[in-house]
Amino acid sequence: MVDHTPVMRMVVVACCVAVLGLSAPGIGSAEPAATAVTVHPAQRTGVIQPELVGSNEPVEEPDSVKDASDPLMRQLAPSWVRTFAHFDLSFGGRPNYDCASGAWDSGPLDRENAHIRAQGAQPVVVVGYAPACINGAGPGQPVFAASPLEHADKWNSLVATMAVHEIADGVRTFEIWNEPDTSLAFSPITYPQLYADTVGVLEHVAAAAGVRIEVGGPALAVGTDPLVAEPFLASVAALGLPLDFVSWHWYSELVCTPSGCPVPDPHTFADQSRTMRAAVAKYAGLHPKLWISEWNLSSAGDSRAAQPYGGAYVATALMGMQQAGLDRSCLFLTANDPGFALIEDGGTRPGPEYAAMAFWRALAPNQVAADISSGPADLATIASTGDDGRVTVLLSNFSANGTSVTGPVTVRVPGGDYQWTESVIDTAHTGEVAAGGTGEAATVDLAAETTVLLTFTPRR
Secondary structure (H helix, E strand, O other): OOOOOHHHOOOOOOOOOOOOOOOOOOOOOOOOOOEEEEEEEEEEEEEOOHHHOEEEOOOOOOHHHHHHHHHHHHHHOOOEEEEEOOOOOEEOOEEOEOOOOOOEOOHHHHHHHHHHHHOOOEEEEEEOOOOHHHHOOOOOOOHHHOOHHHHHHHHHHHHHHHHHHHHHOOOOEEEEOOOHHHOOOOOOOHHHHHHHHHHHHHHHHHHHHOOOOEEEEEEEOOOOOHHHHHHHHHHHHHHOOOOOEEEEEEEEEOOOEOOEOOOOOOOHHHHHHHHHHHHHOOOOOOOOEEEEEEEEEEOOOOHHHHOHHHHHHHHHHHHHHHHHOOOEEOEOOOEOOOOOOOEEOOOOEEOHHHHHHHHHHHOOOEEEEEEEOOOOOOEEEEEEEOOOOOEEEEEEEOOOOOOOOOEEEEEEOOOOOEEEEEEEEOOOOEEEEEEEEEOOEEEEEEOOOOEEEEEEEEOO
8 A cells, every 4th residue: 555644745735827728707706707618629739638547456445345346447447557566565464475485476466457457447567565575674664665675686586576477467567666755765876776677677577578568667756856856867868778657646735634624736737747748858868658647636635535626626637637748647546535536435436536537538539729718717628529520528617715706607619509418526416417408508507616527419
């Protein structure tokens, strides 16, 4: 299980301008400003990125929860689900790695991968953490806080054993370690060395099997932390190492305290993506995909994730990721934690964050231009079309403090004759169709912390 304690994170929430072409009404207006969104289906601006829909498997949840959540996740169709190699854990009181014999039990990871494939996704195996007998962790020291480089030969042997099995089982994507920037054991020198050693073993096994794999990292805890990211990228470039993706984690909210939870900012995901792209661009030989492999409201969990607030946050973050050109993302977590989870109540009930992800999946594939007039300060939108003439429009009104001016929003697709439906995430709905009509325009009441998906289907 990933440790997300406040001590291990020093997240600074950046103050940023809105990145989605928004404008604000006059403060204190007696009447809400009229808001109109005009969609231009002929003006294509890009492709909706489906691989932004991904998750992290809840390693320590019982199989009953995973069995219940797998069919719901299959409906969501995540591209990627992330899990761990389980080197350091014990199952049924039995360590997964036997320090005396060097034997590793693949059973727990095999079961995780089976659940991930049941969801229709590809597994991403995090290569870590090392068992205490390899990384030299002392009494009471968490295994993620110690480097396996002290016993590199044993680590490389363990990685090779895992890789032979997993590659034969069809795994093709490996992330090297998790959050090395949370431990003093990893310096700007030691993590690149661990990456080089581990990738060398993985690539050797893949070459022997005649297959192509993806490798990447460093899965930074503190966003695009330049103190770790820059030396890592420089080392990879200088040594000519494979880097198919560069990964990091981002929770835009500081941890909650007994006095309440601070204000998160979903727009920071776009800022993070641009920052990492600029860092990578300094090295002409590097062309990795950009991957936020963990993200959510808060690294310590926040009950608002299970409320419409969480749905609006996820929808707004996804729009920012799309705008900034992020390639992949994996939200934390799949099931059974109301402070994080896509699916609640023992893996049986999809929550608002799940519904927001489902809205993203339902978008038509071709992004098109959409103009927004004056309206709620936090209104965000994206529009897309399909080759069948279908037009989809996602709107979210994430109001961090509940202070946005709210009111009707009219979405218009000029010149069309459509049957339209309105699906909603609010206090009364978790993604269900709430209204419908005909014509080129639909008017919706977009209250604060509400997310709406409009689908316009040609009538002829």
